[in-house]
Amino acid sequence: MxxxxxxxxxxxxxxxxxxxxxxxxxxxxxxxxxxxxxxxxxxxxxxxxxxFHECCRPEWISFNKTGLQKDLDSKLFGQHIASRIVLKAVNGFMNNDNPKKPLVLSLHGWTGTGKNFVSKLIAENIYKEGMDSSFVHVFTSELHFPHASEIETYKSQLQQWIKGNVTNCAHSMFIFDEMDKMHPGLIDSIKPYLDYYDKLDGVSYRKAMFIFLSNAGGESIIQTALDFWRDGRDRNEIELHDLETALSLSVFNNKKSGLWHTSLIDKNLVDFFVPFLPLEYKHVVQCAMAEMEARGFDPDKDVADQVAKDVIYFPKTERVFSVKGCKTIESKLDYYI
Structure with a gap:
């Protein structure tokens, strides 16, 4: 039996x-x-x-395209370009048994527009444990690389960390937050791992995923969105080609960004620069409604409107875009419910 x-x-x-x-x-x-x-x-x-124990096997690592698409459609607001790019990029990569290089995504936009949230959605639809997976690694510039005088030490540590984790599991994910606060030159230390190599010292990095999050380039994205708004054009008409060139140049030439003059951009190792558009009033309302639902409440449009009205918008005269996107919605909602 x-x-x-x-x-x-x-x-x-x-x-x-x-x-x-x-x-x-x-x-x-x-x-x-x-x-x-x-x-x-x-x-x-x-x-x-x-x-009983998370392992680098299909039981714990398996891409759910339907789940990611559903999450992007129902939980991410005002980001039609980012949703489309992320879904296609991740789906194509995860369904390729023999990728030529790791997937490298660089997510750019103003604070509160959904960059960290999208990273979380990707992880949740690949790893059974989501962001808690031992194969998902998050680096925050100000926490992990605080001192400019220690940059050579950080480079060595970062290389060893990535090599060790990819050796442990080929399908590892590395998320670098606050790239705009990273010391220029540091990220170039991992360039070999992102390049077109079958193996480096016996280790293949081709199935790993690298995601960079940055506010750098946000100004050029906002300017494009504002131009469309002033011309009376719908934001959904904005396409990647309207933003990509200006975005990559803006990031590459930003001396305060960790991607300043980086070989990752110079050598075309970033697969997609993903722009996150500034959020409008209606998107803030959607965020508030979604947060209420997540807390188990019946979404209340009147409450969502109150929360949205309490948010600061810019430019001052037009008041088109939320200064902090949806970042403060969770705390503001506590005041109204």
Missing amino acids: KPRKQHVVLLWMLICSGLTEGIEPISTSIAVGMAAALTGFLASYPNILYY
């Missing part, structure tokens, strides 16, 4: 919890028998351990 999963779990808990010691000195044969049973079962079902 095939053992049931709950029996295996119980047996595993008994062995791992040390309960076999607690039943001594009744009989050592009980512990021996349990160990033998577990050993025999594991021999018959060698993959059972993967149910």
